[in-house]
Amino acid sequence: MIPLASLDSRGWWRGQRGALGIALLAGALAAALVLWLIGDMAVACGFVAAALVLAGVAVAAMRLRAPVAVGPAVEHDWELVRSLAESSDDAVAITDRGGKLVCANDRYEQLFGGFPTPPALPLVGDGAGQLAVAGRAAWRDGTARASLRGAAGAIDAVIARTGQQQDFLIWRFLGAAAPTGQVARLLESIDGGLGQQLGAAGVMAALITANGHVLSANAVLRTRATGTPEGTIVDEDLARFLSEDPGGTVRFLAEGASATPLRLLQIPLGDDPDAPILVAMVDVDNGIAGGGAAEDLEGLLMLMPFGVALVDREGRFTQMNRAFARAASVEPGATPTYPGDLVVREDKAAVADAIRRASGGGRPMDLAVRLKDHPDEPVALSIAAARGLGDAAVLLSLKDNGEENRLKREVAQATKMQAVGQLAGGVAHDFNNILTAIIGHCDLMLMRHSPGDSDYDDIQQIRANSNRAASLTRQLLAFSRQQTLRPQVLQLPDVVSEVSNLLRRLMGETVTLEVKHGRDLGPVRADPGQLEQVVVNLAVNARDAMLSKGTGGKLTIQTRSVPIAEIRRRGSDIVPLGDYTALDVSDTGTGIPPEVLPKIFEPFFTTKDVGKGTGLGLSTVYGIVKQSGGFIFADSKPGQGATFTIYLPVYAAAAAEAGTAPAASRPAPRQRTGDLWGSGTILLVEDEDMVRAVAERALARQGYTVLAAENGEAALELMQGVDRPTLVISDVMMPVMDGPTLARQLRQAHPNIPILFMSGYAEEQLRRSIDLDNVAFLPKPFSVQQLAEATRDVLVAQEARGGS
Template identity: 55%
Template sequence: MASEIRYNTALLKPSTRKKANDSRLRAAILGIAIILSLGLLYWQVPNIALLLGFAAMAGTLGAIAYFLSPKNAATDDEHATFMDWAVTRLVADQAEVGLAITDRAGRLVCANELFTKWFNGPAVPPKLPLQDDGNTLLASAGRKAWRDGRGSAEGLKRGVAEYNAKVERAGHGDEYLLWHFKPRRRNDILDETINMVSGATGKALSEAGLLAAVIGGEGRIRALNQGFALRATGREDANIAGRNFINFLRSDDKGTIFFERDGRHGTPVRLFHVPLDRNQQKGPALILLIDDDGMVERGKALEQVESMLSLLPLGLALTDRDGRFLFYNNAFAKVSDIQEGEEPLYPGDLMIRDDKAAVADAVRRYGRGPSMSGDLAVRLRSGGEDPVALGMASIRGLGDAAVLLSLKDNSEEAKLKTQVAQATKMQAVGQLAGGVAHDFNNILTAIIGHCDLMLLRHAPGDSDYDDIQQVKNNSNRAAGLVRQLLAFSRQQTLRPQVLQLPDVVSDVSNLLKRLLDDSIELEVKHGRNLGLVRADPGQLEQVIINLGVNARDAINASGANGGKISITTQMITPSDVRALKNDILPVGDYTALFVSDTGMGIPPQVIGKIFEPFFTTKDVGKGTGLGLSTVYGIVKQSGGYIFAESNPDEGATFAIYFPVHKGLDHETSQTAEPPKALAKKELWGSGHILLVEDEDMVRAVAERALTRQGYTVVTASDGEEGLQHLTSMEEGENAFDMIVSDVVMPNMDGPAMAKQARELYPEIPILFMSGYAEEQLRKSIDLDNVAFLPKPFSVAQIAQAVGEVLAEHNK
């Protein structure tokens, strides 16, 4: 083993002894610097625990630097000089991080005790027992360290634990890698409390005479400090995790609590129960015990409790019977936004005006009444409209202290609930918008169709011609709004391609510049190593245009003389996603698009509604309220995510994340050819057509349109009636040449009817027409060789569609 190598001073050459003397001088200087640093730190922050932690870390890093220094390493000419890895490991064991050293051959040279404890023995990075892609991230960090001198990897999972790793190249000739592993801080209050009680803080509590244990909701011990283990079993190193907590205690007929091991004449203890989850009456809790032998003054006991509360990550405070603050810890001050130098007298001073009286009454009731505990939903003066839970528990036997208050920082939880509620609301509104769009399309089909039929009877110049044409034009505008509703509801037809996002931004930026005022600057920046995305380029252009126009309007509304719009593309790695701490965005590789402006910003009460259809802050008649809803629908239908961030008077930023397309799609990665212009041709035709449509007005328009073009049309109001017409035909007698059918109908829909029709007539052509998008309907139409006609359509469009289907079939 490498740890068995010893540093032999007897074999040092004279020059080497000189270097050793120089090393001792440098070590003395380093020691003096560390002592001065410790003195300065204690003068600024008189905290013994912090001072000891700094001293341990400084000593560890100094020792590692000393033994890995090129001036102390063995040279090729001085084979008698060796590095004492045993001493290095002994020093490294004092650190509170996992340390390991590997050589260029990938062998483990040395590791400290924490490293072997966390990874079940002397495992070799990057071959640790990690989950997911942990070792892949470590291998990449190691290669980077060999190349650049240092590397890092974050979010390494092993069970419920997570670690961040740093790798540094070190040693004479850079022949070693030094691996640092540090536990990643978790927001789980139960895990934090377990780590606190079983670690250095628990040891400090034991030395202060406070016995601590963490129990689960089932009453079993999850963690304990040395003091509790000693009193409960007689041994500080006893492992009683998983045992029933109540088995180690007993109580007499007066309710006095003793340790079972102390027997009948043991010292009574006072027990404090601090719940870790206020939503569960019998959930996990922190149990604190102090000796109560009648000799401890109540003031001294209160000092001990306050010292203990100051170490806990929970927001805790003590009040007297009149509701005045006696103590609050740093976590309580942070959650309730108590500023430095501020000294509130009552808990109600931290609440909004409407909640002050309720909090004051509750605190006095808990302080003067019987022992009880509970929660009160309140709104902090700095917490906006989101309520927080103020936990209260009556305490006795601590002198003036009568009520224990607890506050939990649930801002992230509230943010997540808001995001989930918003996503759920947007999904429901999207479904509603899709259904409304379908009904609108049926109505617009009838209006446009009847306009076309009337225009056939009027020539330009007639008194009614212009009025009819105006009705048709407005109907077409309404059809455009319906398409935007379909975009929001994610039911439009997309033609995705594999593309580079900067190419789309470059194509549309010239058009966007023409839409901006001369006083507004447009800045476009592109990141490096961007991944491919799969999306409809035309729809992406609409997204950028809509966001750019909104940014322009925001700058103009701010009253500033000009402004700036920034469009940025950037590569987002999984570690970047983890750093965002966004519960909506899954971890993965993304290509991001950011559109920022220097406008007036979005008010907090409005930002949650901006993606809703028909919601607008513009004046009446100056906006439809469908711009951002269209953007939202296009992004979501393309598999992306969109978020809006803004502070009043500081502008707004829209962040869009598209998943990186992993595979090569040769068919869609090519530049799409523009649709060929349809040449005008004769729309007259002949044939026997079965028309199936449940909407009377649409069926009447389609029947009249096809009859005028020379077709023989038989109509049906649903799929069952259509099948009756098909099965009642004599073979060879007026056989139908084609079926034109709606998709969504009562009783029997179009696809179900078409499947049975194909069993009778396998070659019969079918044209589906619907107000829903083709892409949405293709999932429910499991048939080959079917055509699609979107609603609303004109007389000429349905005639042309029928003619093309029949021509293709007769080839």
């Protein structure tokens, strides 16, 4: 499409001048013809004059009709404009010449509850009309301002004309904030259930702005103020519905001078001068809680959904509602004399000073204080001057932050556990490379020594300690949920039965083992070897706890199905609703102290004596359970033993698999040692020199030709001019080029080439980043025997698929 501006006004005028020349020439020819026919010069001149007049009229008309040259069409990048608007703390909207809203930021949506088009905004009084006047002034003068009032208070509107063609208006709204938190909840509840309860008790309640305009009111107040149940007072000035006589008595204006007097209670909801105010009214002769002004005030305070207390000018409590007493842990009938009696000694002076300043008319403030009964959990204490409350001079509001603090601790704990898990996984990966080299060299040395040699036992001892270290790295990986699992569909009773004989030997003579199995248990999908480790670790910890009493005890292991009600009690935000099979491990030991219970799953945390525990037992259990998709909880009372409950989700596809893995996914049967010899060319890629050296020597001893490279790029250079290798054995994480990238490039030249990945990281974690088919995995550390077996298994599987 060609823009309108592509029509050149000068070319248009050139065309019109040609037409005028033709018209003038025609007039001259007509005059000459008249002169020749009749010979009258006056008539011929008249023809010429008429032609000139007509040409002048035509020129004027063409000037009026000439097109207006406009600039080039502008394409507006509204995504860029919106991004710029989002960077502003103010509410911003843009409208075009036709009044259409073309852009607005999220702050605008929050302030006005959506995207209404200016000036039709939800404003108090005639705010929309004032905004419309300001908008017209902005189109005329370029800029305009308006002082308005919204649901959250005063709003300053600044409107400016903008755009290359000056065809847009920018509307910027400053100074107001959308109701959030406690204010937002009160706005909704006063007009709902809370307002109805207050009305039933004879209390009229409203939430007003600092300027006195009503944001929300319950039905009783609306009816009394307007004289009709259908009346509305929202956005109106509350003072307009009240009257005050010279004696200070306040009544509803609609009820006349003989109306029942009112008592007003005002509670500011923050230390900001523009913060909303909660207003409550009761009839002076209402008789709440037995009648009388004091009883009225006490009854009103008791109805408040948040903690409120009143303090006189001497700093003593005069009233306190149940919510305040509950948050401050005040027992019924044991109200303290001073607010400072509630807090720890270090905070007493700050509380007393804040109350003294508030009673003298100082600004409201918030203090973070520690209560005597909960010194480790600070709470928020709001202090403000009381207005219209008789003897009360200061109003206190206490917010119970217990749940909020608990959530903060849980988030901090989860963050710490995640960081430690990442560190543990990285340490285990590097340690696995070292152990692979140690174990591999031990295996190679044992091939040159026979039992009875002087060095044979020493080498075996080195190898045994290396395997113990490998077990420790598996615990680190289990805690960080990065170990390699071999999940199967199984029944929990089968796992417990496999280890029950071992547990009886571990428990000793003084500990009795009792095993119980429920009925109709759903199958689960997990690694049976890892689940056995979970049961053994929990049982050993329980045995140590019982033996510490000196009298032994009883260990109970129970499997059972889990009712949905139990899951609901745990909390659906912690354990998703579903079908679970549970494993309970209970003991009659000393129990777990409350201060220790939150830390038991942390790595390297132990209550055992130095040298008797690594602190990785329960953290390993936690990691295995979480990596298996389950949940674990510890319940204990000091002196009454402890119970560990593990929930594992019921495997939905168990019926189809019937408790066994499909044939296609079963690992190939292990070959005998004598069958591990082979032939062919193996491309070995490993960035750790010591691991590469061990693997190269081990594979060469099995009869293979080995091409070794230190990274992916070196492997590709090595493959130039070389025939297709029989197998590629590669580390996964390498500098320059990693294993999966190398494998993809090799398969472009040699499709279906078999690949065996090896890594110190977990297979499950790595397979999310390996989008390749027909690849095998060998976890580190591995022995020479395991490397040879894995190599043979891959080649056998390749032959079964038809080779290359």
